[in-house]
Amino acid sequence: MIRHHPDSNVLMEYAAGTLPWAMSLAVGAHLQLCPRCREGRHQLDCVGGGLLRHTEPQAVHSDSLARVLQRIDQDENNPSQSDLIGPEVNTAHSAAVDSGNRDRPLDQLPRLVDKLVRDNQPLHWRRMSSSLQMARLASGQNQCEVALQRIRQGGKVVEHDHRGREITLVLYGSFSDADGVYAPGDFLVREPGEVHRPMATQDQECLCLSVAEAAVSVTGILGWLVNPLLRFRPA
Template identity: 35%
Template sequence: MTRHHPDQAMLLDYASGAASEAESLLVATHLTYCPRCRSEVDELECLGGTLLDSIEPSLPAPSSCDEVLDRLGREPRPTSRPVPPQVLPQFQGLPRPIQRLLAASDRVPAWRRVMAGLDVLDLPARPPEGAGSMVRLMRLQPGVAVPQHTHRGEEFTLVLAGGFSDDTGHYQVGDIASCDGSISHRPAADLGEPCVSLVVTTGPVRLASPIGRLASLFVRV
């Protein structure tokens, strides 16, 4: 059971189709783990359909959930079983929304080493508005910690495997950690297995210590 969820505004943006591509990926991936947020999104979508009816009285009542989604500008649910995407062996085991994104891309992204014990993989999704924003997977080896840092924008980290702790708490598979410029943290992977996360940021990382800032001149975090 996940303990850390997207906030109401993020779920509402997702349900109404107003979320950015990166935010949609984050929420859709969280929903694969979280029945509580899935039912909340279902309720918001149906509420949206009811509101739509009240402002468009000429339209007949939606006969199905697909029609509600259609009126909200969202993709209708497929009527037949979807064809599973072609997933490369190294990406098997990732949640379906990320697999679909990778399968639809022309290029195959690869992991790259940032520092000892930390690898990142840039995903082929449009990042949010703002300089330094990004959408990527991050893999921390067991027990490894990212240098203390803060952010110029917001950062959302959704755990896909393993777990990590930072100054704000402990996060396990399905949990979303969110932080902004008011928080300085040092995420450290749990012992046991590597911690793999989906990370969406809306601004650049700022390493906190002078040594960290010096290192950032040489290492692209």
């Protein structure tokens, strides 16, 4: 059962189209897994539609339609709006998320994440520690780093702080930290200054989608060695 959701402000920004693109990817993927938040978004759409009906019409430039069509053509390689809001997960042709010499097909990826993975094949996994691997995903923006993060079963990620806001969506398996346990579909937001140490369950690995505004900062003595090597690469 999904226990962690975007708060009402994030969902409102998403429905209004004002949430930054990279963060909209994580929210859209969560919506494809969460009936509760899809209903909440639908209610916000109804409120927005009602407000529009009572808004005075505004004049537009004669070339507005042409500019909109041109923008659509420019963005045709990005995920479509239906990918962001649709409820379905890709169960028939899921992307293989490869690691080393093995491929692991995931049969419950949200369609949006499946499309990102397919568009970024082959994935380039980077070993961050003995327990954590990361594969960055190009998502057509330059503000946040979008990535898949894989924690091996029973593995502990080194304790770290956050230099910017980070959104994590659990896709497969589960992990825990001092604040709780997080299962598939759970949506977490970590703010700057929040410190934690995720640990995957003993029975299976955990795969997450992450959207970060900045690189994390490893705490303790190890941070003096590791932090200068950490890179932040939006794409």
